[in-house]
Structures are given as structure tokens and as C-alpha cells.
Amino acid sequence: DAKTTQPTSMDCAEGRAANLPCNHSTISGNEYVYWYRQIHSQGPQYIIHGLKNNETNEMASLIITEDRKSSTLILPHATLRDTAVYYCIVRAADNSGGGADGLTFGKGTHLIIQP
């Protein structure tokens, strides 16, 4: 799986949009971008994933650049409960060594929502 680079930490004011960047310049054509978050002492929670089109669900939006070398996770109206570590992961879509053999987690971005 390709490596990702994320800022160590970010602050955001409650009620504002939180924009979390991720660089994945070595991403392959069959690799998806996944985002998970982990609230302290809990298991990671899936947020969203995408291949090349922008995606939106009830939790967040995912914007992937046209060259797919970077992406941004957007939490449109951040709340205090969104304080967590956010992980950006790239993962192959098929089972050729990248599908079901485990997600590779970096250290993620510690997002702190300020009241």
C-alpha cells in the first residue's frame, strides 16, 4: 500500500468546517483513499472512502485531486465530539497483496475542536 503524509495535529473552532489534508503522491491506479478516525481509547471508526470522484456521506466529504496525489477530508460543521485522531490510508481494491492483507496506519492527524 502507498504511503500517506498527514499533519501531526490541527485545531478547528466548533461549528466551523474542519479540512484535513493528506498527501499520497505514490498512489497506484487501483488504490482507494480511506479515512478512519479514532477517539481516545476506542477502536477506529470508518468515515469514508473514494477512488477518484469526490464522495459525500452523512459524516463527511472527501475531495480527491485530479492527479489523485492528495485528498482532503471535510467535516462540514465540527463539534467537540469530532476531536479524534484521523487516519488517511490508501488500499488496493483487489486482493493482489493490498486488499485483505491489512490496512497500514500511520500516526494520523490529531484534530482538536475548540469550543
Added chain:
Amino acid sequence: DGGITQSPKYLFRKEGQNVTLSCEQNLNHDAMYWYRQDPGQGLRLIYYSQIVNDFQKGDIAEGYSVSREKKESFPLTVTSAQKNPTAFYLCASSSYAGNTEAFFGQGTRLTVV
């Protein structure tokens, strides 16, 4: 309710003892995984299993063992050979196809004294 369950949430053991962590899922997922997390760090893969009766070593398998006798169960044994076993252990499962999300349990915090 469908989900993945780890037990217990907290576990204490004396040094030199083996200990087994439980992970059960009722999501009908083929793939299951064990991760270890140390304070301030990301998750590191210990073992994974893509199908019943088969499993593969991850990045840090030394000192650990697993079994996959049933689709819904993937227990992890932390052996006395693991030099630094105190950590937060997370189990996950996913469909075999790569384009699906993984579901995580709530973790077991193991403390060896």
C-alpha cells in the same frame, strides 16, 4: 446487532504468562485482523486471516500466535516470548474484497506486571 466484539476490555497478567484475547464477529466477514497500538502511535499489524484455517504474519508477529478455526472467531495469544506485551490490542474484520471498509472492535488494554 451486527458487529465485532473484543473481550475483555481490560486485562492484567503477570510477566511470563500466556494470555488469550478474544475477538468475535457476526458480520459474516471472511477477513480478520489483529493490531497493536502503543501510546501516541498508529496501529501495527500483528496477524491477519483471509479465510478460515488460514492466517498470515503481519509486521510484528513475533511473540504472538493466532488461530482461525471458525469464521466468526480469531483469538490472539500473547505469549511469554513477547518482550513488551503491554499495549492496546485491536481486532478488525472486513469482507474479502478490498473495496470495503474494515470494522473494528473496541479494543483490549493488556497490562503485564
